[in-house]
Amino acid sequence: MDLSYSPEDRAFQDEIRAFLAEALPARLSDKVRTGAELTKADMEAWHAILNAKGWLATTWPKEFGGPGWTPVQRHIFEEECCRAFAPRVVPFGLNMLGPVLMRFGTPAQQQAYLPRILSGADWWCQGYSEPGAGSDLASLRTRAIRDGDTYVVNGQKTWTTLGQHANRIFCLVRTSTEGKPQQGISFLLIDLAAPGIEMRPIRLIEGGHEVNEVFFTDVRVPITNRVGAENEGWTIAKFLLGHERTNIAGVGFAVQAFEQLRAFARRPRGNGRRLIDDLLFAARLSEIEIELEAMKITNLRLLVAAQQTGAPGPESSMLKIKGTQIRQALNDLARRALGPAAAPFPLEALEGNAALVPLDQAANAARYFNSRKLSIFGGSNEIQRNILAKAKLGL
Amino acid sequence: MDFEPSDDRRVLADTLTRFLAAEYPIAHRNAVAYAAPYHDPDKWARLSDLGLLYALAPEAQGGMGGAGFDIATVFQPLGAALCPEPVLAALLSARLLVAAGHDLDPLLSGRTRYAAAIGEIDAPYDPAEITCAAQGGATGWTLHGRKSVVYGGGTADRLLVAARASEAVGLFEVASEAVEITAYGMIDGGGAAEVFLDATPAALLLPDAEATLHDALDHGALALCAEAVGAMDTAQALLLDHLRTRQQFGQPIGSFQALQHRMVDLTIEIEQARSITILAASRMGAEQQSRTVSMAKSHIGRTAKLVAEELIQLHGGIGMTWEHPAAHYAKRLVMIDHQLGDTDFHLQRVMAGYRGA
Numbered sequence: 001m002d003l004s005y006s007p008e009d010r011a012f013q014d015e016i017r018a019f020l021a022e023a024l025p026a027r028l029s030d031k032v033r034t035g036a037e038l039t040k041a042d043m044e045a046w047h048a049i050l051n052a053k054g055w056l057a058t059t060w061p062k063e064f065g066g067p068g069w070t071p072v073q074r075h076i077f078e079e080e081c082c083r084a085f086a087p088r089v090v091p092f093g094l095n096m097l098g099p100v101l102m103r104f105g106t107p108a109q110q111q112a113y114l115p116r117i118l119s120g121a122d123w124w125c126q127g128y129s130e131p132g133a134g135s136d137l138a139s140l141r142t143r144a145i146r147d148g149d150t151y152v153v154n155g156q157k158t159w160t161t162l163g164q165h166a167n168r169i170f171c172l173v174r175t176s177t178e179g180k181p182q183q184g185i186s187f188l189l190i191d192l193a194a195p196g197i198e199m200r201p202i203r204l205i206e207g208g209h210e211v212n213e214v215f216f217t218d219v220r221v222p223i224t225n226r227v228g229a230e231n232e233g234w235t236i237a238k239f240l241l242g243h244e245r246t247n248i249a250g251v252g253f254a255v256q257a258f259e260q261l262r263a264f265a266r267r268p269r270g271n272g273r274r275l276i277d278d279l280l281f282a283a284r285l286s287e288i289e290i291e292l293e294a295m296k297i298t299n300l301r302l303l304v305a306a307q308q309t310g311a312p313g314p315e316s317s318m319l320k321i322k323g324t325q326i327r328q329a330l331n332d333l334a335r336r337a338l339g340p341a342a343a344p345f346p347l348e349a350l351e352g353n354a355a356l357v358p359l360d361q362a363a364n365a366a367r368y369f370n371s372r373k374l375s376i377f378g379g380s381n382e383i384q385r386n387i388l389a390k391a392k393l394g395l
Numbered sequence: 396m397d398f399e400p401s402d403d404r405r406v407l408a409d410t411l412t413r414f415l416a417a418e419y420p421i422a423h424r425n426a427v428a429y430a431a432p433y434h435d436p437d438k439w440a441r442l443s444d445l446g447l448l449y450a451l452a453p454e455a456q457g458g459m460g461g462a463g464f465d466i467a468t469v470f471q472p473l474g475a476a477l478c479p480e481p482v483l484a485a486l487l488s489a490r491l492l493v494a495a496g497h498d499l500d501p502l503l504s505g506r507t508r509y510a511a512a513i514g515e516i517d518a519p520y521d522p523a524e525i526t527c528a529a530q531g532g533a534t535g536w537t538l539h540g541r542k543s544v545v546y547g548g549g550t551a552d553r554l555l556v557a558a559r560a561s562e563a564v565g566l567f568e569v570a571s572e573a574v575e576i577t578a579y580g581m582i583d584g585g586g587a588a589e590v591f592l593d594a595t596p597a598a599l600l601l602p603d604a605e606a607t608l609h610d611a612l613d614h615g616a617l618a619l620c621a622e623a624v625g626a627m628d629t630a631q632a633l634l635l636d637h638l639r640t641r642q643q644f645g646q647p648i649g650s651f652q653a654l655q656h657r658m659v660d661l662t663i664e665i666e667q668a669r670s671i672t673i674l675a676a677s678r679m680g681a682e683q684q685s686r687t688v689s690m691a692k693s694h695i696g697r698t699a700k701l702v703a704e705e706l707i708q709l710h711g712g713i714g715m716t717w718e719h720p721a722a723h724y725a726k727r728l729v730m731i732d733h734q735l736g737d738t739d740f741h742l743q744r745v746m747a748g749y750r751g752a
Binding site: 072266277286291297318322 | 401649670743
């Protein structure tokens with residue numbers, strides 16, 4: 001038993017810290033700290049900084065331009081990025097499609113797309129969910145019918161995160177209605193500039209534009225844009241969802257939120273008393289802190305196990321469930337910590353001298369409502385429980 | 396970073412697990428845990444011969460361990476087997492005797508049995524609230540008052556007593572024959588005692604023992620966390636077996652999603668409890684020892700009760716019967732929260748860390 005990082009890992013940590021101190025622009029970390037919306041240019045700028053250092057595609061092996069890090073090193077990197085309030089790397093090309101192409105793509109597809117993911121020439125988005133296919137993804141109905149050298153695609157995708165910035169989308173489409181639903185699915189790469197595609201924004205509960213719905217009407221896609229064999233896309237879909245679970249615990253984000261809330265609660269108030277001295281508040285914060293401290297160790301235990309066995313097991317579903325519960329509990333407490341001052345909307349209604357609370361807490365109500373998504377996306381927490389019951393407990 | 400036990404600890408855990416499985420099957424455990432003297436003296440002697448107690452004390456004091464992970468290595472198998480032996484009394488006493496600079500070998504060899512008489516009915520968890528009095532005189536010290544629910548107190552040869560002399564709480568040693576002791580069993584098995592001190596002659600070990608008492612109680616709380624993790628592991632195994640084999644509506648009840656999801660939630664909480672116990676074990680002797688142990692004991696208090704209640708509920712009526720092992724695991728898991736600080740007591744110690752700037 002040794003819970004400390006090795007000397008090599010600590011040196012690695014120092015290297016990351018030094019890099020972030022120098023390379024992360026304050027205008028970006030300020031936005032992340034205050035929960036302000038990042039523009040497309042902000043995200044692209046951060047990607048370019050990381051790419052120049054060779055640290056953008058942290059899950060990629062060296063041969064494809066990744067840094068070749070171990071899971072523990074990736075964890076340290078993510079931890080330090082959160083500590084520094086760096087923007088999140090947009091995962092769709094880097095952590096989802098990239099690994100799929102390396103595993104299932106043709107050499108031509110790898111050469112065509114992987115470098116463009118790194119350079120930022122392509123911004124990918126995800127076409128998985130449909131209005132009628134959420135948790136039951138295999139019931140998807142977007143059709144792709146062969147017509148010579150092309151597929152003709154008709155249907156609708158939804159919950160397409162940051163699709164408004166994207167120029168390409170990877171999609172699960174139905175190429176056969178024979179057999180079990182899982183057996184007729186294929187994986188297509190689609191250019192969003194193709195005729196017949198319409199992307200519409202979906203406004204979320206807190207007012208933000210983060211997700212979209214995408215409509216396909218007679219969209220022609222060359223068959224060379226199919227990854228893997230026809231009707232074998234479900235294998236790819238499952239592989240990709242496994243990669244979606246990297247950093248699923250979100251420990252770094254929880255630590256960020258905890259530290260911000262504790263600092264806020266320690267501020268002296270007009271009445272001379274601090275929120276942290278309120279016993280009920282302190283008790284609630286303590287209970288979350290205890291869960292978070294336990295979660296850090298649970299996450300490390302599973303990371304080290306994954307490092308030894310080579311792949312994360314079904315236990316990563318435990319991280320999804322507990323990690324999202326902790327983050328939602330923190331967002332809930334942070335919202336209530338503001339009292340009536342959580343209400344003004346939009347934030348710009350009270351700017352500058354008119355502001356009620358520090359900028360990094362002002363969006364707490366919006367954060368709370370937005371964070372309800374955490375237990376729904378990436379496989380809802382109920383689906384994660386199904387996975388655990390079957391794969392871990394053997395029920 | 397490494398979450399595997401060292402070879403020495405693995406051997407100790409395996410030896411202990413095998414011994415307990417062979418010597419304390421649940422029927423025998425229940426037979427000795429609920430009837431005087433509330434443990435098995437013969438098997439206690441054999442446990443001592445295994446060298447179990449030496450793992451609880453540092454090498455410098457004649458032991459072979461004493462680190463947080465050594466304590467966890469001993470107590471997790473004890474919990475898994477629901478062993479009623481007074482190992483907690485030995486651990487608390489060993490920590491106190493180490494601080495007093497005493498020879499530990501009589502305790503560690505199992506020749507002399509000690510119990511730590513710290514808690515009182517109105518000072519159950521915090522040594523600062525102790526009211527038992529110590530008076531110094533020409534012929535030495537005498538103790539006055541009552542110590543309550545002293546674990547292993549009914550079978551101890553020597554008692555280590557915390558008592559207040561003027562301002563400070565001191566640590567004293569008395570011979571069991573010199574005091575009136577009412578021994579009894581506990582609802583979850585094992586023995587405790589009321590100790591009546593009435594001008595009892597005592598030897599002073601430490602004049603100001605408050606820090607020592609806190610340190611001993613931290614170690615005891617860690618031991619209870621590890622014991623709870625062991626008991627929760629067995630509880631989980633009992634539950635999974637029941638869910639796979641119990642048939643209702645023509646199928647195993649484990650095929651019902653309502654029960655599957657509850658079992659998953661329980662599993663996650665047990666893993667979290669294991670993690671926080673590992674963290675606490677790693678911080679024994681470090682600056683954050685007390686706050687981290689309190690995090691663990693507070694978490695365990697909540698989680699162990701949840702596991703106990705689900706253990707009964709998912710077993711249904713059979714879980715309510717004395718005959719079924721689940722009932723005895725459930726009792727132990729709930730009653731651990733009554734020992735050395737419950738979930739709220741320890742939560743307040745965690746909250747205290749927020750005071751100051």
